[in-house]
Amino acid sequence: MGEQELFWVMSPVIVLASLTLLFARKAVYVLAGMIVVMIGLAVFYVTLEAPFLGMIQVIVYTGAIMMLILFVLMLVGVDQKESLRETIRGQRWIALAAATGLVVLIVTTVYRIELPIRDIGGMNDGGNPQVIANALFGEWVLVMEILGLVLISAAVSAIVLTHLPRSGDRRSQAERAEERVRARLNPVNKPMPGVYARRNALDVPAIDPEGKPVPASISRVLKARKQDKDGSEWRAIGKDEAAE
Amino acid sequence: MIPEDTVVDPMYFVVLATILFSIGAVAVLLRRNAIVALLGVELMLNASNLLFVAFARSHRDVSGQALAFFVMVVAAAEVVVGLALIITLFRSRQTISLDEPMDLRG
Amino acid sequence: MTFESPIIEWAPLAPVLIVFAAAVLGIVIETADPKVWIRRRLQVALALVATLAAAATAALQWSVLDGDGTRVVVDRIICDRHSLIWMVMIAVFAALAILLFSSRVGGDDAFAPLAAAAPGSEEEREASEKGLAQTEVFPLALFSVGGMMLFTMVSDTLILFIVLELISLPLYVLVALSRRRRLLSQEAALKYFLMGAFASAVYLFGAALIYGGAFSTSFTIIDTAIVQYHGREALVLVGTVLALVGLLFKLGAVPFHAWTPDAYQGAPTPVTAFMAAATKAAAVAALIRFLYLAVHRFEWEIAPVLWTIAIATMLVGTVAAIVQTDIKRMLAYSSIAHGGFVLVAVTSFEREALSAAVFYMLAYGLATLGAFAVVGQVREVTKDGSLGAEATRLGQWAGLGRRSPWMATAMAVFLLSFAGIPLTAGFIGKYVAFKAAFDSGGWPLVVVAVLAAVVAVFFYVRVIVLMFLTPVPEDLKDAVEVTESTGPSLVVGITALATVLLGVVPSVVLDLASNAAILVP
Secondary structure (H helix, E strand, C coil): CCHHHHHHHHHHHHHHHHCHHHHCCCHHHHHHHHHHHHHHHHHHHHHCCCHHHHHHHHHHHHHHHHHHHHHHHHHCCCCCCCCCCCCCCCHHHHHHHHHHHHHHHHHHHHHCCCCCCCCCCCCCCCCHHHHHHHHHHCCCHHHHHHHHHHHHHHHHHHHHHHCCCCCCCCCCHHHHHHHHHHCCCCCCCCCCCCCCCCCCCCCCCEECCCCCEEHHHCCHHHHHCCCCCCCHHHCCCCHHHHHC | CCCHHHCCCHHHHHHHHHHHHHHHHHHHHHCCEHHHHHHHHHHHHHHHHHHHHHHHHHHCCCHHHHHHHHHHHHHHHHHHHHHHHHHHHHHHHCCCECCCCCCCCC | CCCCCCCCCCHHHHHHHHHHHHHHHHHHHHHHCCCHHHHHHHHHHHHHHHHHHHHHHHHHHHHHCCCCEEEEECCCEEEEHHHHHHHHHHHHHHHHHHHHHHCCECCECCECCCCCCCCCCHHHHHHHHHCCCCCCHHHHHHHHHHHHHHHCCECEHHHHHHHHHHHHHHHHHHHCCECCCHHHHHHHHHHHHHHHHHHHHHHHHHHHHHHHHHCCCEHHHHHHHHHHCCCCHHHHHHHHHHHHHHHHHHHCCCCCCCHHHHHHHHCCHHHHHHHHHHHHHHHHHHHHHHHHHHCHHHHHHHHHHHHHHHHHHHHHHHHHHHCCCEHHHHHHHHHHHHHHHHHHHHCCCCHHHHHHHHHHHHHHHHHHHHHHHHHCCEEEECCCCCEEEECCEHHHHCCHHHHCHHHHHHHHHHHHHHHCCCCCHHHHHHHHHHHHHHHCCCHHHHHHHHHHHHHHHHHHHHHHHHHHCCCCCHHHCCCEEECCCHHHHHHHHHHHHHHHHHHHCCHHHHHHHHHCCCCCC
């Protein structure tokens, strides 16, 4: 496939995927759309004679940054509701008009501009990573050093905001087990969902030796969402079998 | 190396990047979920990166690629700080919506 | 392919390197995790020494500088007299702000003892009882200070972006660390972060367009490219407008000001003082360099935009400040208005404007640091008799002159300087700023500016009347207390003295500033 065909195939995909930012209700869908955008841009970078950046785009952006955001999304709960109610009346239309205006302005600006594509080739002589390394540690080395400071301050900032030092002493596992026995609590682990039941899906409670379901085997989250089952239909010995 | 007539005009990339940039900007301004707004900023930064790479090729100047690399590093740092702030606020308020009654008056 | 090692003049970077080295050393101290009181003293001493040493080094370089400046990296980072005077100013502001950071009022500093603990949680109470302190604020502030000092030397659109992030990232976090009213502080930080990230993304897109049109990110090359590459300068022009958005955001100009009141109100007061004084000075310095070195050939195209923004900024800042009932919010809107006044000078594209902007930001920054230092001293008294949060409602300031004549008098001096009353630094600042604009034919702008300044006098004087002529309300007699702790009192004293001195004998600093009115491309 030629470069031009690739452009016309990939750019609609990227634009459609990025539209999830505006129209998808759930943040997870937006994230999925963004991952498509990132990979699409990586493809463009490779065709634009920047294979190194294409790889970095996949590794750093898709692999690290997007996954980090995904982790936080899971941490704060994927169910966060978002109202699309406007805080300022007409805000939506003002923003859309401004964005459309910018696109029109740029299109009319570049419409008349021709950037000469000067003799293709020559930029990556000696290998693209090598050429970039030369630029990074030659002409731009001071910027690399400033970036080091940026990364330190970002890391320290994140630690300051989120790291809770442990207060009090840490108890060993033996001590904790002893405490549980003293308090006459269940000394062993709770059964996994589905143990001895006919199915082992997450919402099916385990069956105890008497054939009764064990509610404690189901995750609290499923109960809160009312997605758990009482287990009667998944007993090891079902109603009809018992009748036989 | 590559025959010149098959090359995509860099101005097409400018238009594509502007569309992506505008979508990202509108998302930051309109969406009330802090993480989605953060993703909007990411899209804006990526649009600029596409410009840098496309111009680097037409200028035959590898600096443009170095600049795009720098932007990726900065974006990573920015995401770290942004997510840390979001988690902090979530711990205090159990929501990350920018719409909840803010204590701040406009 | 051979590697050419770059040519870098390290010597002029010395002030910046001192600050960065101290910041990194501060992080190392944190990792060694000594006892809280040792850590705190070490960090405060390190930060104070570093900022003062940076100011001294920059001043020394000024005195030994041969010619107008040195090119640290050719076409990208330039150290000239103009950047040196900004560097000294920023370092001094930073040292005063560090004094505020380190001061304790009623045994507590302004920062949360454990920022990661949720407000009102068991962990927070425990941390507070144990007397923990988040001493990372000092290295974080130093990173920001180093970034600001570097900011004044940068002559490259992309390096400007990276340094902008270096300045902003620690600031976003510092805003979130208030000890009292933590939810307000965290919300303000997230809002500030999202708007700041948005503005820098817009700036970056502009820089990318400029790179497309001018084939370079260097200010000097952009300048020549605008003339040489006919047809492509439109790309540079669109890029310039977008890039200006990012810089004007840091300055808090209308319509990019929405973050200012919230961030200023929510942030711990020492951080507010630091942001208002130092960040604004750095933003003005970078704006001047960008406008005067890179895109001054677009003067005809962008001057109307800048004029509109300057007028809107002055009017919105002044009018909104009148209706505020919270002293921190009022000072925030007043700082927006001051951003507009300094823009009046900057938009003239005259050499005079360089020295005017320096003097204006010096006068404004000193008064701001002092004013917020006073704000940090006026405290609510809780029911059990201990000191509570800051009393920022204007009603609580009634009769402050009786409670603490010294603090109230100093506050009056700062407010008069903000208002531009003669014999204060603010008057000279406004005079030179408006004169620069007037001389270049910008008289309509000056008329609006003078009108806005006259209206602004109203709300500054209102606070003074409240402090001195209104009696203390009966129900607030024991509910408000003015503490006079050493650190803030020192800052208030220094800034008040400097404000008056600059107003009475401005010529020394004015001469220095006009010596510094040279930009080396």
